[in-house]
Amino acid sequence: MPKFGAHAFVWIPDWNTEMGNQAIAEAAKAGCDFIEIPILRPDDFDAAAHKKALKDAGIEAAASTVLPRDAHAPKAPDKAIAYLKACLDQLEAVGGTYLGGCIGYSLGYLTGAAPTAAERQTVIDVLGEVADYAKARGMTLSLEVCNRYETYMYNALADGQDAVKAVRALGFDNIELHADTYHMNIEEEGFYQPLVDAAETLGYIHMSESHRGLVGSGTVIWDQVFKGLADAHYTGPLVLESFAAVNKDLIAATCLWRPPNQPPAVLAGEGIKFLRDGAAKVGLA
Template identity: 30%
Template structure:
């Protein structure tokens, strides 16, 4: 990757999880392609050796990004105080694992249950969720971890679907340390204009993830990834970036079903990771930042 950007690649592009025999080769590919970070799928802290994983990342110069979530009996948006407390505890457990892995960023869907589209459209649930997540975000900041929440499309949540709603959620959280995670895949469903959405979230945008409409190669699909990269840079975005793609060729069946990945948009994760880096380079080179660097190098 030629672009001087802090970019992460999702592990599922190349391997189904951290217990896969393909993990070392996948990490080698991600590092060789110029990525600085690797996004991990949701992890069970009791089922992994955090110290061993941390060393795998360290020797390759990669920093992991973890994912936090909720469950029906552990949900920060619940009207039940006990269920909310369990939801907050689940987020703090994910934070502990994040620190143990040597990570400094925790993404995910901390505001409610993934795949539970109904029931969180009332203002009280929104406020309850934001208040709990805001407290964990402050604790994350104190421990050196940037906490983000991902804005999902309407088929995956009813809580936060747009950049404007994300800004409202940040405000409701009361935290100065909660950051927004936008994903071009979800923006293609919910936003009229992805670049306008990015500008809307820019004051609190901590992670901009690049995903194609069909979940495959970034260079082919309905989303102009290179154009989005260029415009975001020109609009002043200076945060971290991510690459995400999913295929039944690399996911295990349970994860593929949960994410509604019924096809094989790609079979070669190595080629996808390299193609994504090249697509990002194209957008970066066309941006004002990239052009200035190119002029300096001549």
């Protein structure tokens, strides 16, 4: 049976001590097994307070991040490594073991050209060093694939799978592929086959609607998503990702200029039910 979680931005527009603890409590109320914490400013992360809030709520935590613009891995590998290690340190302090997201590139960083072989090799080298650091702590990484308007590095699941396999070939089995149905809706030729083809490395998925609002109310073909996950024998978590409000750190990259089509309580309550029902229908739960 998969675990069900939700990104904190379902409830809050930013992560700090007060809002973060609020999101943790709301995730528990919504019936989540865990909350995905966005660690975007590791130096300001209040791990002690959040660890207590998680214990009080009775749920677990995973985390995601986005490399800062000045730490875009292909251009600034040393800064990327330092930043990702800082994120892992904070995640470890809060009791989590899983870091996903845009760990190989900065969201919104575009060069006007396709990625070069050298750029992709630099990302593999960076992820290998960080995977080594994570493995010593019993932690897992996942590389998220995003659409062409937000990154030029990895747009299709097949691209991300190649990168993950390259890092695994270095001797690190603690890295997985992170899919996102919002990005798939833009980039993939359907939902079913890419998920099945990515089965070997797929470990995490954002269940996100085409407009970032309530799942099931947009153009994502959810029957294909759930069937693809089932036929891929997917055993990872199902993570609701909607956005309650515009986030100042991500607004330029994601182009989220307006609020979602439903308030947080509806996004979370109906969203988690939608995921549980869809998973049960195909035998995932």
